Amino acid sequence: MIELADIHVTFNSGTPLENPVLRGVDLSIPAGQFITVIGSNGAGKSTLLNVLAGEAAPARGRVTIGGRDVTAQAPHQRAALVARVFQDPLAGTCGALTIEENLALAAARGRRRGLRAALTPGLRARFREALARLGLGLEDRLADRIGLLSGGQRQAVSLLMAALVPSSILLLDEHTAALDPKTAAFVLGLTREIVAEQRLTTLMVTHSMRQALDCGERTIMMHHGRIAFDVAGPERAALDVPDLLALFERSRGERLDEDALLLG
Amino acid sequence: MSLFAFLGALELGFVYALVALGVFLSFRVLQFPDLTVDGSFPLGAAVAASLIVAGLDPWTSTLAACAAGAAAGLLTAWMTLRLRILNLLASILTMIALYSINLRIMGKPNVALLGESTVLSPLAALGLPGYVLTPIAFGVLVLVLKWLLDRFLGSELGLAMRATGENPRMARANGIATARTTLVGMALSNALVALAGALFAQSQGSADVTMGVGTIVVGLAAVIGGEALLHPRTVALATAACILGSLVYRVLVALALNADFLGLQAQDLNLITAVLVGAALVLPRLGRGRAAA
Numbered sequence: 001m002i003e004l005a006d007i008h009v010t011f012n013s014g015t016p017l018e019n020p021v022l023r024g025v026d027l028s029i030p031a032g033q034f035i036t037v038i039g040s041n042g043a044g045k046s047t048l049l050n051v052l053a054g055e056a057a058p059a060r061g062r063v064t065i066g067g068r069d070v071t072a073q074a075p076h077q078r079a080a081l082v083a084r085v086f087q088d089p090l091a092g093t094c095g096a097l098t099i100e101e102n103l104a105l106a107a108a109r110g111r112r113r114g115l116r117a118a119l120t121p122g123l124r125a126r127f128r129e130a131l132a133r134l135g136l137g138l139e140d141r142l143a144d145r146i147g148l149l150s151g152g153q154r155q156a157v158s159l160l161m162a163a164l165v166p167s168s169i170l171l172l173d174e175h176t177a178a179l180d181p182k183t184a185a186f187v188l189g190l191t192r193e194i195v196a197e198q199r200l201t202t203l204m205v206t207h208s209m210r211q212a213l214d215c216g217e218r219t220i221m222m223h224h225g226r227i228a229f230d231v232a233g234p235e236r237a238a239l240d241v242p243d244l245l246a247l248f249e250r251s252r253g254e255r256l257d258e259d260a261l262l263l264g
Numbered sequence: 265m266s267l268f269a270f271l272g273a274l275e276l277g278f279v280y281a282l283v284a285l286g287v288f289l290s291f292r293v294l295q296f297p298d299l300t301v302d303g304s305f306p307l308g309a310a311v312a313a314s315l316i317v318a319g320l321d322p323w324t325s326t327l328a329a330c331a332a333g334a335a336a337g338l339l340t341a342w343m344t345l346r347l348r349i350l351n352l353l354a355s356i357l358t359m360i361a362l363y364s365i366n367l368r369i370m371g372k373p374n375v376a377l378l379g380e381s382t383v384l385s386p387l388a389a390l391g392l393p394g395y396v397l398t399p400i401a402f403g404v405l406v407l408v409l410k411w412l413l414d415r416f417l418g419s420e421l422g423l424a425m426r427a428t429g430e431n432p433r434m435a436r437a438n439g440i441a442t443a444r445t446t447l448v449g450m451a452l453s454n455a456l457v458a459l460a461g462a463l464f465a466q467s468q469g470s471a472d473v474t475m476g477v478g479t480i481v482v483g484l485a486a487v488i489g490g491e492a493l494l495h496p497r498t499v500a501l502a503t504a505a506c507i508l509g510s511l512v513y514r515v516l517v518a519l520a521l522n523a524d525f526l527g528l529q530a531q532d533l534n535l536i537t538a539v540l541v542g543a544a545l546v547l548p549r550l551g552r553g554r555a556a557a
Binding site for chain 2: 053074075076077079080082084086091092093094095096097101104105106108109110111113114115116117118119145161
């Protein structure tokens with residue numbers, strides 16, 4: 001179980017550029033749930049992920065993962081609990097390192113690193129097996145620099161890396177947005193397979209309403225730093241993209257009304 | 265060039281290969297431009313020479329020199345990480361401070377080691393002249409340290425260090441404490457440079473407070489020149505390139521100084537260095553341009 005309680009994040013706090021990005025977000029995610037997150041630019045989707053990963057420090061509120069309060073923990077301290085794939089395919093891997101070295105980095109996520117050899121025959125066999133499922137022939141290129149791969153291939157490897165060792169939550173930040181449609185579909189298909197197989201608790205930010213409804217079992221929409229709506233179950237199953245837009249309009253309208261009431 | 269001059273060039277080449285390996289760690293692996301080395305090279309020399317003159321055995325003195333270098337690297341890294349001073353600037357501050365500290369350690373601008381027992385003294389028992397044995401001994405030491413460094417960079421911690429320089433955000437997301445790997449890497453880098461200083465002082469017979477000037481340029485010349493020669497694709501080749509680069513650089517300098525028709529003299533050393541580094545930076549690019557055309 002992952003819980004966000006009354007999370008507030010403000011960028012450039014105390015300056016003329018002060019920007020409240022999250023304004024009181026409450027969210028609880030049961031173990032094994034796959035949630036999709038939508039919202040317009042600046043709604044706070046990425047910041048929400050960064051709060052979970054520890055890269056954005058909330059000014060107020062509490063983050064607990066599996067009952068442990070991790071609010072004050074730096075990203076590397078909670079890496080055993082949090083796995084993530086970035087939007088930029090270059091961000092999740094080290095271009096100058098080989099494919100196997102990148103996988104070895106991920107295989108030690110959240111563990112103490114010592115002077116043991118990072119690569120062993122056992123690990124290589126495990127990596128070869130993991131890469132084979134991609135069907136890209138990467139299992140025969142373990143010693144190639146990962147910088148030689150295309151963006152889509154790198155993103156697929158990033159996804160494997162994130163799922164290589166267990167985590168309490170997998171964060172996907174528009175991880176198919178920078179890819180061409182065919183590659184994006186491939187990476188998304190892989191995502192659904194891996195999440196289902198390992199029953200991973202997942203938070204996936206997406207810019208596509210279609211994707212948001214097709215994947216996972218719950219969808220939340222962010223707007224102006226708050227959760228505008230949160231749908232799951234039969235209600236969500238009945239929704240189509242136009243309904244989602246209508247829901248968005250309605251929730252926005254209600255917010256406006258609320259503000260109007262406050263001002264009045 | 266005489267055999268004597270050639271062996272002298274090899275000896276210097278092997279000593280500065282240690283500087284090159286140190287600069288490779290900071291500059292290439294951690295991507296941390298570190299000028300501390302201009303201070304940690306004479307620091308190693310000053311600590312080793314002063315302790316030897318004070319009567320300590322040369323091995324312990326050399327080890328103490330490495331520890332002092334590591335401390336200098338830690339200081340620079342700490343200023344960058346905790347005090348948030350720009351890395352280049354932090355290293356310049358350490359370098360400047362070390363000038364005074366080195367004078368304090370030696371108590372005077374230079375310390376002579378004439379007649380003192382050094383780590384090279386046992387070689388005299390082998391019966392061959394020092395100018396033959398010293399380069400061989402340094403060569404063996406450099407190869408052993410290269411092998412150890414390769415092993416380290418292939419370990420879990422070493423891999424974490426390489427990820428820290430290459431992609432710190434990804435490193436942190438994978439649970440790597442990037443501040444810690446930076447501290448360890450900078451300590452290791454400057455320990456290697458201080459070791460070079462300690463060995464240089466013992467083979468040349470003195471430590472001098474000004475001997476560090478331009479250490480970073482010579483180190484970079486070796487790293488960049490070696491890369492231009494070998495185009496390394498693996499860590500083992502990259503460290504080999506550092507050593508090769510250092511040797512080639514010293515031999516080229518010796519050739520330039522010995523070529524009478526050029527009329528170059530010892531005071532032209534820095535000019536030759538600048539030309540060689542410039543050539544190492546530009547020539548590979550020219551080669552690529554022609555291949556692409």
